[in-house]
Every structure is written in C-alpha cells, then in structure tokens.
Amino acid sequence: MPIGTDFSISTTGDIRHVSGTTVYSVLDLHAWLQDLADDAAAAGNDLLDILAPNPSKLDGPRDAAVASRLNLLTSGAVAFNIDDDAAQYINFGSIKQDSANVQYSGLKTIGGIVAASPIYVVQNGNKLTKFWADGHVQILVKVKTAGSLIDSGNVTAFSRKWGQTYSHFDVNLAAGGETSAALATATDTNILLTEVQAAALSSKVTVTFGDTNQDLGNGNGSKLYKGTIALSSGCTLSEAYQYLQYLTRENSSATLNSIPGWRYRVLNSAYTEITSAPFGTFAGGTFFVAQGWWLTGVLAAEATKYQLIAHDGTIQVPPTVVGITVGNLVSGDRVLVARDNGSGAILKDEYTPVAASSGATALTVVESIKTDTPTSGVIRIKGQRYTYSSYNTGTKTFSGLTPSLVSNIVTADDVFVPYIDKATTSTSETVTFVYSSNFNARVDVRNGSGVSPIIPFTTTISITNAGASVNASRNSDV
Amino acid sequence: MPYYVAPFTFQFSTTQIEVDNGVVDVDCNALYDAIKLAQASEEGIIYDRIGSGSGLKGLGPGVQVGLTIELLGTWQLYFQPGNYIARVAGGNLVGGPSDDPIAYSAGVQALLIQSANSTIVTTGGSALTTQEHDLLVKAAKNATLAAQLSA
Numbered sequence: 001m002p003i004g005t006d007f008s009i010s011t012t013g014d015i016r017h018v019s020g021t022t023v024y025s026v027l028d029l030h031a032w033l034q035d036l037a038d039d040a041a042a043a044g045n046d047l048l049d050i051l052a053p054n055p056s057k058l059d060g061p062r063d064a065a066v067a068s069r070l071n072l073l074t075s076g077a078v079a080f081n082i083d084d085d086a087a088q089y090i091n092f093g094s095i096k097q098d099s100a101n102v103q104y105s106g107l108k109t110i111g112g113i114v115a116a117s118p119i120y121v122v123q124n125g126n127k128l129t130k131f132w133a134d135g136h137v138q139i140l141v142k143v144k145t146a147g148s149l150i151d152s153g154n155v156t157a158f159s160r161k162w163g164q165t166y167s168h169f170d171v172n173l174a175a176g177g178e179t180s181a182a183l184a185t186a187t188d189t190n191i192l193l194t195e196v197q198a199a200a201l202s203s204k205v206t207v208t209f210g211d212t213n214q215d216l217g218n219g220n221g222s223k224l225y226k227g228t229i230a231l232s233s234g235c236t237l238s239e240a241y242q243y244l245q246y247l248t249r250e251n252s253s254a255t256l257n258s259i260p261g262w263r264y265r266v267l268n269s270a271y272t273e274i275t276s277a278p279f280g281t282f283a284g285g286t287f288f289v290a291q292g293w294w295l296t297g298v299l300a301a302e303a304t305k306y307q308l309i310a311h312d313g314t315i316q317v318p319p320t321v322v323g324i325t326v327g328n329l330v331s332g333d334r335v336l337v338a339r340d341n342g343s344g345a346i347l348k349d350e351y352t353p354v355a356a357s358s359g360a361t362a363l364t365v366v367e368s369i370k371t372d373t374p375t376s377g378v379i380r381i382k383g384q385r386y387t388y389s390s391y392n393t394g395t396k397t398f399s400g401l402t403p404s405l406v407s408n409i410v411t412a413d414d415v416f417v418p419y420i421d422k423a424t425t426s427t428s429e430t431v432t433f434v435y436s437s438n439f440n441a442r443v444d445v446r447n448g449s450g451v452s453p454i455i456p457f458t459t460t461i462s463i464t465n466a467g468a469s470v471n472a473s474r475n476s477d478v
Numbered sequence: 479m480p481y482y483v484a485p486f487t488f489q490f491s492t493t494q495i496e497v498d499n500g501v502v503d504v505d506c507n508a509l510y511d512a513i514k515l516a517q518a519s520e521e522g523i524i525y526d527r528i529g530s531g532s533g534l535k536g537l538g539p540g541v542q543v544g545l546t547i548e549l550l551g552t553w554q555l556y557f558q559p560g561n562y563i564a565r566v567a568g569g570n571l572v573g574g575p576s577d578d579p580i581a582y583s584a585g586v587q588a589l590l591i592q593s594a595n596s597t598i599v600t601t602g603g604s605a606l607t608t609q610e611h612d613l614l615v616k617a618a619k620n621a622t623l624a625a626q627l628s629a
Contacts, residue, residue: 336523346524383479383490385520421523444523448514456517456527477514478531478545 003032006089008045013055013080015072017089018045023138026068026093026106030056033080055080059096059176067106067178068093087140088131094176095140103144106178107171109136109157113185117159120250122263124151136183143173157181160250160262162198163191165276168265184275190282191242198246204235205243209257209267214294216308217434218319219371219393223310226267227257229279229289231297237287237305240295244279267292268311319434322467324419326443327428329472333447333454335429337420340440340460350416353381356409363405364397365415372436378421381405382413385421435465445472453477481521488516490525493551494581499558506569509555510547528553529573544593545569547579554581557588567591 006020007029015029024032033055036048048055053075060069070093072080081097082090087104094105109119116134120127121141132139143153153174160166165188169181193201208228215222231240247254252261266273271291274281280289289295291309298306298318308316326335341347351365363381369391379388379398384407389400398417419431419441445457455475461468481488485498486509495513497504513529516522527550535543546569549555554574557564562585570592571579580588 334518334520334523338524345526348524380524383521383524418524423520446518446523448511448516448518453514453518455530458527478510478534 003028004036004044004046007032007086009033009036009048009055009080011047011052011078013072013074013078015080015082015086017086020089023089023091025064026070026090026095026140027058027062027064029082029090029095030058030068030070053078053080069176070095071100072097074099084142087142090140091138091178093140093178094173096176101144101147103142103149103176104140105143105153105173105176106138107141107155107157107173108138108178108180109169109183110180111167111182111184113159113167113183114161114164114187117164117183117185118161118250119157119159119183120262121155121157123155125263127262128155138178141173149174156263157183158250158263159183159185160248161185162195162246162249162251164188166245166248166278167275169275188245190238191245192238193242195246195249198242201235201239201243201246204231204233205240206230206232207244207247207256212294216316216318217321217375218317219434220314220316223312223314223316225294225308226292226311228294228296231295231299234299235297236299237302238282238285241277241280241282241287245277248278266290271309320465321432322435322463322465323430323432323469324441324461324463324467325428325430325469326420326445327469327471328474329424329427329429329445330447330452330474331425332423332450333445333472334423335420335472336418336444337431337441337461338416338418340442342440344442344460346416346418346442348380348414348416350414352411353409353413353415355411356405358405358408360405360409361401362397362399363401363409363415364395366411367396369393369396369398370417370436372433372439373417374419374431374433376400377417377419377431379415379417380421381409381415382407435463435467438462438464441468443470443472448477479521481516481519483512483515486512486516488512488522488528490521493528493553494556495528495549495553496556497558497564499560502557502562502564504555504564504566506545506547506566506571508568509566509571510545510569513547526551533569547571547573549573549579555579556581557583557586559584559586561585563587563589565589565591 003024008016008018036046037055039049042049054073057071058068059071079098092106096103118134119137141155143150153172156168156170158168164185167183167185169183171179171181173179212225212228213222214225247261248264250262254261256264265278274290285305287306289306289308292311295306304318304320310316324337339347351367354364356363376389379386386401388398391398420429440460440462443459443461447454455477457472461470485501487496510531517528529547529549531545531547533543533545552575564586573579
C-alpha cells in the first residue's frame with residue numbers, strides 16, 4: 001500500500017497512522033511529504049500542498065542506504081509531527097519535531113540470536129510496550145520529549161527468554177539516526193526445568209544482598225562478597241542456576257535489590273556483567289557464579305563444582321576436600337595416620353619449631369604450614385600429643401594448643417601433624433582436609449588391651465584427590 | 479615420652495624396657511602384656527613395634543605352648559644396676575640388638591630361663607579316679623619291666 005493510504009496529515013501538521021501494517025522508512029516519510037508539498041492542491045486526508053509550509057528537511061545526506069535524520073518543521077501554527085502510534089510504522093532513521101523538542105531515534109538489533117527470540121526495550125527503568133514481532137527489531141524510540149532527553153537518550157535492548165541464554169545491550173540514541181544493539185542468544189541446554197518447576201525452587205534458593213566476609217577455605221583467606229546465594233533442601237547447583245535464570249527472565253515478577261528481575265544485570269556496577277546469565281553461567285556441570293556472590297549450602301557431592309569471584313575480583317575456587325578413613329575398628333583401638341617419610345616410617349620432623357617455653361598455647365614453625373593440614377586436630381611436639389584449634393599460614397603458627405606445652409621446645413625437637421591420632425570409640429575414623437597433592441601416609445592401628453588385643457596393623461596408603469580409605473586387619477595377638 | 483606399666487618403664491627414646499628397682503624376676507607373660515599396652519599407648523603409637531609374641535597355642539586342656547617374645551629393633555630389657563641375679567622366666571625372650579634381649583647393667587647377672595619346647599600347664603582340675611590311678615600304675619610297671627628286659 002502507498003504510504004499516503006496508511007497516514008493522514010492534518011492542516012496543522014499532525015501526521016497520523018490510519019491504516020495498514022506496513023512499516024516505512026524515515027526517508028519514505030520525507031519523500032512522501034515532499035511529494036505532497038509540491039502538489040497544487042491537497043486531496044483526501046493528506047492536507048498538504050504547495051500552499052502549506054515546507055513539512056520536512058533532512059539533516060544529512062539523502063541516501064536510501066543509510067539511516068536518515070529527518071526534521072519535521074514548524075512554521076507558525078503549522079507544526080508537522082508524528083505521534084507515538086505513527087512512530088510504530090516508521091523506522092530506519094530518526095525524526096525531530098516541535099523545533100527539536102521531541103525526538104524519535106532509530107534502534108536496530110543485530111547479532112546471532114535464536115530465531116524469533118523475543119526482544120524488549122527498557123528505557124528509564126521501564127519496559128517499552130511492545131509493538132514489534134519477536135526476532136530482531138528495527139524501530140523508532142521516543143528519546144526526547146518537551147525538550148528533555150529521556151534518561152539521556154539511553155535505552156537497553158534485552159532478550160531473556162526461558163530456555164535460552166540471555167542478552168542485553170546498552171545504546172544511546174540521543175544523536176539520532178539509527179543505532180544498533182548487538183544481541184546474542186542461544187538455546188540454553190542447562191535449562192532443564194519448566195518455568196513452573198523453576199518457580200518451585202524458591203523454597204530452596206535464597207538470594208540475599210549485603211556484605212559478607214567469607215573464607216572459602218582455599219588458602220586465600222577471608223574475602224568480601226556483596227551478596228549471598230543460599231542453597232538448601234538438597235538444592236543442586238543446576239537447580240540453583242535455573243532458578244536464578246528464572247528470576248531474571250523477561251516475565252520475571254521478582255525484585256532483586258529493588259530492581260525488577262527482568263532488568264537485573266549485576267550485583268555491583270563496578271563488576272563486569274555476564275549478559276547471558278546475570279547470576280553466573282553454568283557449563284560442564286560447573287556453576288561459574290557472577291562476581292560478588294557468596295554461595296553457601298552446596299551439596300558435598302558438588303563441593304568443587306562451582307567458582308566464585310570475590311568483590312576484589314579474585315577468582316575463588318573451592319578447595320578439593322578429601323578424607324582419609326580407617327575402618328574395621330573397635331572401640332579402644334588407637335589409630336594413627338601420619339605423613340610417610342618416604343621409607344615407610346612416620347615423618348616426625350615435618351616441621352622445625354621456633355623455640356617456645358613450657359606453658360605456651362601456640363607454636364610457630366619455620367616451614368610453611370602445608371595447605372593440606374587439617375584445620376584443627378592433633379600436633380605432635382617432641383612426641384607429646386597436643387590438639388590445636390587453628391593455624392595461621394601467614395605467621396606459621398599453630399594455636400589453641402591443649403594442653404599447653406608441657407616442656408620447653410627447641411628447634412631440634414620434632415614436630416609433625418598426624419591426620420588421625422586418637423583412641424577410637426567407633427568402628428571407623430575419618431579426617432577431612434584440603435587436597436593439595438598426592439602423598440603417602442602411614443597407618444597404624446593398635447590395641448594391646450582388653451579381651452582381644454590385635455597384632456599391630458601397619459600399612460602405607462596413597463592419598464589422592466579422591467582421598468583414601470583402608471580397613472585395619474584384625475589378627476589376634478597372643 | 480616414656481610409658482609406664484608396672485614394673486616396666488618403656489623408654490622410647492632409648493628403646494629400653496626398664497625394670498623397676500628391686501624387681502629381680504620378670505615373667506614373660508607379664509612382660510608381653512606390658513609391651514602390647516605400651517606400643518598401643520598414646521606415647522607408643524608413633525613408634526615402631528616393641529616386640530612380637532608367639533606361642534600360647536593350646537595343646538590340650540590346661541596345657542599351652544610357651545610364650546616366646548621377640549624384642550624388635552634395638553629394644554632391650556634393662557634391670558637396675560646392683561649386685562643380684564635377675565631372672566626372666568615363664569617363656570622365652572629373644573631378639574634385641576645382636577640377639578641380646580638384655581641390656582648390660584652394672585653388677586647384674588641376668589638369667590634367661592629358656593626352653594626349646596616350653597609349655598605352660600594350667601593348674602586346677604580334680605584328682606585321679608580309681609580307674610585312672612590303676613591305668614597309671616600299670617603303665618609304670620610296664621615301663622619298668624621293658625627297661626629291665628632291654629638292659
């Protein structure tokens with residue numbers, strides 16, 4: 001249909017859409033207006049002819065291959081203008097009117113997206129009412145009214161469809177013409193639930209905003225995070241990821257830190273956004289959590305299946321926590337698991353102590369404390385068994401010694417940290433610690449009293465990133 | 479870090495089992511019981527075994543093969559110095575450095591009462607019956623007669 005059929009022009013310059021669904025270019029509008037303006041007499045509902053003021057002019061070259069910048073002119077009582085409805089049927093350029101107090105600018109989305117990905121445009125915190133079909137858009141957006149730019153001309157194009165990766169792109173339309181917003185979406189194979197199923201995860205995932213200092217136990221110490229994602233009730237990382245995507249999808253009704261979920265982007269404006277997944281991406285079974293989020297409640301089976309980025313930008317990888325288990329025990333057995341010295345014996349001089357006095361409750365060592373040292377446990381100092389409650393890798397100090405040192409300690413004394421060193425009251429003993437590298441440990445199980453003393457059980461085990469487990473052999477002693 | 483169970487003090491640093499002053503007789507069974515406790519103690523668990531025991535197999539009601547203790551590594555039994563005879567009985571004590579299970583102690587003469595086929599008989603039970611008595615007498619007579627004939 002010709003443009004004249006779809007639009008009307010009043011004698012005061014109001015250009016209105018009256019029929020049809022065809023979208024015309026800004027240059028088409030200008031050409032049509034100029035065509036009317038040289039007519040001898042107006043006809044129909046297009047009340048524009050040579051007696052009327054000049055309706056329009058281009059701010060720039062007349063080139064059908066590029067977006068046009070059109071000025072709708074005002075002359076006396078005649079102010080040529082379009083309204084928001086008419087603007088829906090015009091694209092590929094920009095239009096200024098009312099002496100440049102009103103401006104519509106072109107917005108075009110480009111990039112690789114899933115066919116018919118729904119796109120929405122956010123301006124000044126609000127979604128624009130959609131008048132376009134799904135898929136890439138090429139539209140006019142009103143960016144200036146009453147002489148003032150709306151949010152400085154900024155708009156953001158989003159595509160956040162459930163089951164697809166998300167995308168958004170900021171553009172500034174103040175300059176007019178047409179500006180492109182690059183979007184990229186893809187089918188998200190990590191979305192396995194329906195929206196209804198995802199919604200039900202609200203009882204398992206809690207998102208809390210606020211500073212928290214947390215130590216992941218990976219040797220990097222305490223780090224500042226700006227929010228917490230708490231998992232519970234057996235929530236998996238996959239479920240958490242899906243729920244968080246659910247919270248930020250186009251139709252989300254969630255509010256995240258006073259921001260509607262559908263335009264939530266990042267925890268802190270200083271952080272790099274993850275456009276495909278505002279709370280972080282999920283790949284290969286691992287949740288790469290967005291910066292600033294502390295994750296808690298992760299299932300033991302997934303303890304190493306995530307990665308955080310602290311507020312300071314450092315990547316925090318959870319440690320591999322492994323265990324050593326000695327089984328087939330009876331109450332009263334004394335169990336010792338200690339690092340092997342390479343010859344099948346206990347490494348008793350693991351550390352060199354700094355001289356300390358009797359009565360002290362802390363001991364500093366010369367060597368760096370190994371990262372695979374249990375966070376608390378037993379330390380043997382000069383053969384004497386003590387427990388420690390913590391250690392500081394920076395100061396190389398074991399603290400909270402119980403009992404306090406029973407004798408003076410000199411540098412020649414042996415110090416080592418057994419992994420297990422106790423008289424059991426159970427059928428097995430387990431210790432957990434952060435895996436660092438493979439090593440061998442010597443295991444001793446002895447029971448010389450009671451009705452069934454056993455021949456001392458001694459073996460060497462290899463601890464890997466899967467930990468280690470061994471059952472004691474119980475051979476009766478005479 | 480020594481470990482004590484009367485009358486023995488286990489010196490892990492010197493690998494000696496010190497016998498209390500005044501104790502001159504050591505029973506192997508008591509010694510091995512103490513060894514088992516010591517090597518399974520909080521002090522002893524970080525050290526290699528002190529000794530191993532063998533024997534004590536049942537031969538019949540109330541009768542067992544005797545106990546043999548082998549001291550491992552450089553462990554030795556040590557009596558306090560003095561002019562006396564120390565006795566180790568109730569089983570065999572072997573092992574130690576150069577197969578010497580007793581450490582030198584000034585003035586002490588250590589007597590190891592050993593046996594190649596030691597047994598332990600548990601006392602108790604009842605007297606012989608008349609039939610058992612008669613059988614025993616008859617066997618003795620037969621043995622005496624056989625000895626005379628062969629002479």
